[in-house]
Amino acid sequence: MTSTAPRVVAVAADPATETESTTRRRVLELVASTGPVTAGDLAERLGLTPAGVRRHLALLEEDGKIAVRRVLPGRGQARRGRPARAYVVTSGGQSELQGGYGELAAQVLRHLRAAGGSAAVAAFADERYDALVERYAPRLTATDVSERAEQLAALLSADGYAASVRPGPATLVPAAQLCQGHCPVQHVAEEFGELCEAEARAFARLLGTHVQRLATIAGGAHACVTNLPLAQPPATTTTPTPEPAGRTTRH
Template sequence: MSSTTTPLGTRPDLDAEEAGTRRRVLDLIASDGPVSAAELAAHLDLTAAAVRRHLALLEGEGQIAVHDGRAAGSPAKRGRPAKRYVVTSDGQAALSQQYSELASQALRFLAEVGGADAVRDFAARRVQELETRHADALAEAGADLSRRAEVLAEGLSDDGFAASARPVPGGMAIQLCQGHCPVQAVAAEFPELCEAEARAFSRMLGVHVQRLATLAHGGHVCTTNIPIIPVRPSTT
């Protein structure tokens, strides 16, 4: 992660309104990316010129980058394809409001005095709170797995993960995408955090899920594949 990342809203040439709009653009790219300038303009009710200005500045600061492939399931089109943007590691740093090095130091100490099992126990305890926090909303969602994935994505967004639930072409799966991770830098060093979260998603949704990519290990989003099958009743 670059040490020269410019926090949003701190540049002297940006007034508060401009900084706020730029933050909205970055947030939307994090949650919906890869996304085009036209899609951003429509969602944010901005002119194409205004969006392009924000995109140019964010790209110049290294906080976003042009995605190097078509969006999943998008048909091939003639002519030059529209640029689609994703958030970079510097953009993730700008979004994060937490000081991750302190957390990393604490986990290093925990690993030193308690071993790998202590780190795994901590990760498991951390996601227990996640499960408890969203249990009622998931219960109200019923047995429909698509709806449960949507509710989980909404809850994760409220937690600061910029999450969305995206159907996979063919209708056999949903991808739960998290465009922001407040503990990304810590999880890069301690993958136990990501592993425990994926296991929690399996328990919360009632199906075996598969992690396809994580922000902590180079993905532009954390992507979890959710197969569309009926929720199995608990036997415990």
């Protein structure tokens, strides 16, 4: 992985025909998909002025839809040496993106759990993500894990997950991170973790590699983050312990 920015392309709309609420929605969606993100980055992606974007960000922050997270070292500085304000979506913002079906779905799963126990909920979650694997698998044509992850992110984004692939931390084993800035089933997954577990297993099947879920929106993070190892860990060699002097090895 050579780029440190998520590969998300935002198409600028015509400011003359776009309403204030539509623009604010686009800002919220892009914060969800690329956050933590600064006003300058958003303005460039959306084709808007930085001042206009900051106005929308201020209103979204006032409404509790987004929150400020300071930029990490190395991501750039604002003027006069101040850290740039980087934004992430909040639980309230996720709720707005999700729509009003979360509580109905939760009620259905509560009824299922009452009738069949936790095993019934787990079976439902597996069946749901089996269908996702069946739908996505034929469209993942790359053999390289990182390229398959990019294809998977594109499919997830088309289904409303605001997904991107970002470089993983610098370790002995190179890795990428599949990030989902939006979870359409967030409020249901907060109560039924079986959904998150089944999704991670589906990703492992689709990518053909072990995956590790590092964070979830349902667990309070601003994004779901799944670590994807891109290579096998280096083999370790052991040095045989020398026999003590005078001891004869019996065969």
